Amino acid sequence: MAKGHGHANGPQDGPQDDPLAKVLQPPPDESPEQRARREQQQREATRVSLQIDEGIQEARKAYERRKKAVKILLLGQAESGKSTTLKNFQLAFSPSHFRNERLAWRTIIQLNLIRQVLLEVLEEEWANPTEAPPQPQLSEKARGKLPMRSSVPNAAPTNGAKPAGNPTRSIRFSAQAQPSASLTDVHRRTRTRLLPLLAIEVDLTMKLFPELASAPPVMKEVCVRAGNGWKDVLMKLQKEQKDKLKGKGNAAGTTDELTTVLDGCREDIVGLWEDQAVKAVLRRHGVRMQDMPGFFLNDSARVATIAYDPTDDDIVRARLRTLGVEEHRFTMESGMSWASGSEWYIYDVGGSRSMRPHWIPYFDDVQAIIFLAPLAFNLMLEEDSKVNRLEDSITLWREICGNVLLQGATLILFFNKMDILQATLAAGIRVAKYVPSYSDQPNDVLHVVKYFRDKFRGYHKRLSPKARPFYCHETSVIDTRATAVILVGVREGILRSHLQSVNVI
Ligand SMILES: Nc1nc2c(ncn2[C@@H]2O[C@H](COP(=O)(O)OP(=O)(O)OP(=O)(O)O)[C@@H](O)[C@H]2O)c(=O)[nH]1
């Protein structure tokens, strides 16, 4: 081997004149140990270098894959149904991935149920009793005037209230009572028995989502940060719980504390929800639990059990607020042969106003936007009670239509929550009262949808930087069967135009 004593004569010099080769040459008086160490270092350096090369290759492949993949952005205000639409996509086209996460969703559904356990509205009633009207409560019409509010259970101490008498779990209170029945000591005792649930909810929510500690009460609802980290945290907590229970001699070690306590509270929860006096209080407070996010009270006899295993529909209906932007990648598992195996990226964003600036970086690279706009003409935004939800949706739609970064994207509009629109109109709530320009047109679903479809189509046509087709669907994305049919059509349309754009067809 050359000893490295060559002359620096220029580019035609042999390897022995290469300065790098010189540096790497072994010293002339190298001992066998030094040589072994040096060779080991060289092997390690080669391994690291190969690893870096592989990393670069992987990143390049991922980049190419992403470039070829179909990218969809889900947009719309908070609670419009974006994450629910994503779950429908996964259920329809990537079912095994969807089902793998069943266990994590079970806890979210249990937390959803606890949030709706009605205690807050009872507290309010005790603090400021409303008049129990002698006869049929507020008219359906009047109900619609009342704001839809979130029920935020308060796990604060019980003001020292002690259970009176001898509470029994199986008690059915005032089932025969008139709608105007008032709350009694039985309700107070039930509330006391249910309080441990709220303490567990607060504790678990804080463990899963520590960022909520500083959030305003209205936001203290289970939510997910970008990156899906909550699922890992949840799995870890579930394992810890099991180990703890095993340690305490619970041989099975299969049931966590939340499930056990919830199971013990089942009859009280069902009883409270079916109670006529409670129903009357809800009406007087203008609270329609059925329209609220994560509504599981109708299913509490099934959910609040040790053996509860969420159905696909339960998972789709579970409420988990999105914070930031979440990327979901999946491969089509089923469907037309030309679609299966294709890669899809769906970006699910948090819809409340403070989160909208985070959407922009995702604008220049998507083929399609599914924009969710519930026709909630009579509701206000949760984050700003002065702003009408439908007005906010229209403003947002106009901005999206006119955005030059999105001029090449297909815009697909979902008039979501059609079931709620139907119920609202059936209750006699008049659109013209909130949207004066609607005037005296018939107050039915057909006419209302047509009126707003024309409005949305008009903005789409006028504001789009270049002409593009207008797609609009009426959806109720908690109905997984009907949604699957719509999504198959949406998928075909998106894939076809995507393949055209990359010159495959
Ligand atoms: N009744 C009814 N409820 C719906 C419908 N679509 C969604 N929901 C419910 O509305 C709630 C909010 O839906 P999400 O999908 O979480 O809303 P989002 O747009 O992702 O909201 P953010 O993450 O806060 O931006 C959930 O509890 C859903 O189950 C619908 O068509 N009808």
Ligand SMILES: [Mg+2]
């Ligand atoms: Mg969401």
